[in-house]
Amino acid sequence: MSETTIENKPYKSPIQPTKLSLNDTLQFRCHKDIACFNECCKKIDILLTPYDILRLKNRLGLTSEVFLAQYTVPYEMDAQSMPGVKIRTADDNLICPFLREAGCSVYEDRPSACRYYPLGLLSMRQQDSTTDENAYFLVKEDHCLGHNEPRTLPIQDYRQEQGVDIYDEINHEWRQIILKKRSAGPTIGKPTLRSYQFFFLGSYNLDGLRSFILSQGFLEVYELDDKTLKQLNQDDVTLLRFGFRLLRQVLFGEMTIPLKENAMQTRVQRRRETNQVDPDNPNSDYQGPLVV
Numbered sequence: 001m002s003e004t005t006i007e008n009k010p011y012k013s014p015i016q017p018t019k020l021s022l023n024d025t026l027q028f029r030c031h032k033d034i035a036c037f038n039e040c041c042k043k044i045d046i047l048l049t050p051y052d053i054l055r056l057k058n059r060l061g062l063t064s065e066v067f068l069a070q071y072t073v074p075y076e077m078d079a080q081s082m083p084g085v086k087i088r089t090a091d092d093n094l095i096c097p098f099l100r101e102a103g104c105s106v107y108e109d110r111p112s113a114c115r116y117y118p119l120g121l122l123s124m125r126q127q128d129s130t131t132d133e134n135a136y137f138l139v140k141e142d143h144c145l146g147h148n149e150p151r152t153l154p155i156q157d158y159r160q161e162q163g164v165d166i167y168d169e170i171n172h173e174w175r176q177i178i179l180k181k182r183s184a185g186p187t188i189g190k191p192t193l194r195s196y197q198f199f200f201l202g203s204y205n206l207d208g209l210r211s212f213i214l215s216q217g218f219l220e221v222y223e224l225d226d227k228t229l230k231q232l233n234q235d236d237v238t239l240l241r242f243g244f245r246l247l248r249q250v251l252f253g254e255m256t257i258p259l260k261e262n263a264m265q266t267r268v269q270r271r272r273e274t275n276q277v278d279p280d281n282p283n284s285d286y287q288g289p290l291v292v
């Protein structure tokens with residue numbers, strides 16, 4: 001019986017097996033006059049990151065709740081069922097909902113996966129390491145004629161051309177949280193439903209996070225000065241990054257957001273005064289993260 005290798009497998013994957021670094025070169029050019037224009041947007045499977053959602057929902061003038069409901073579907077990111085979101089397509093085709101005849105209607109705010117294409121980004125963490133490493137891989141699909149164009153450039157120049165830096169900078173903070181949660185894995189058991197709900201809120205539902213952070217219940221527990229509150233209210237990027245800190249505090253106990261003295265007692269007392277608390281289980285109504 002002959003051995004199955006990557007070369008003689010019965011299917012042909014468009015993902016090239018070579019790991020690439022920033023200094024490696026890429027032969028590729030995409031432009032409006034190419035015969036395959038828009039083909040890549042007609043069969044999509046695009047995973048969205050928190051910063052992708054921030055850019056898209058602001059571009060479309062939608063709240064994150066409306067954007068998530070209208071343009072995304074949930075999926076499980078890994079065997080631990082970490083919640084992720086993808087762009088939603090129609091039931092009978094895989095065409096991106098943002099595609100128009102003239103091209104991408106959200107081009108300036110397109111997701112990082114679209115910016116990177118035909119490259120993929122791979123974030124890895126070696127066992128016993130506390131930091132992750134980025135590597136790139138090439139996706140060569142038959143319909144994409146950009147690979148035949150006579151232009152070669154280093155991957156770092158392609159990244160710059162596609163404006164991925166700000167996406168990578170912000171998404172890197174988020175990927176650290178995912179990697180840390182995965183590496184904690186079985187040692188802390190399967191994460192609770194509440195921790196998944198909170199991960200979803202802190203990652204994808206920015207406007208929901210804002211309402212939560214500005215709520216009386218939250219402000220009774222966490223010590224935030226007026227300047228910080230104003231920034232969180234007005235600036236989405238500040239809010240997203242604060243959400244990452246909050247996720248780290250709640251999920252891993254990394255205390256960077258100060259707690260108020262007697263925070264939980266104050267909150268329970270208020271609930272008691274308004275008869276909204278079960279005396280046998282005073283935290284049963286609390287929907288927010290566990291304070292660690």
Ligand code: SF4
Binds near residue numbers: 041098107
């Ligand atoms: S967001 Fe734009 S670039 Fe990305 S798949 Fe959709 S139409 Fe294409």
Ligand code: SF4
Binds near residue numbers: 147
């Ligand atoms: S060259 Fe590739 S990326 Fe550009 S439009 Fe054609 S299929 Fe899409």
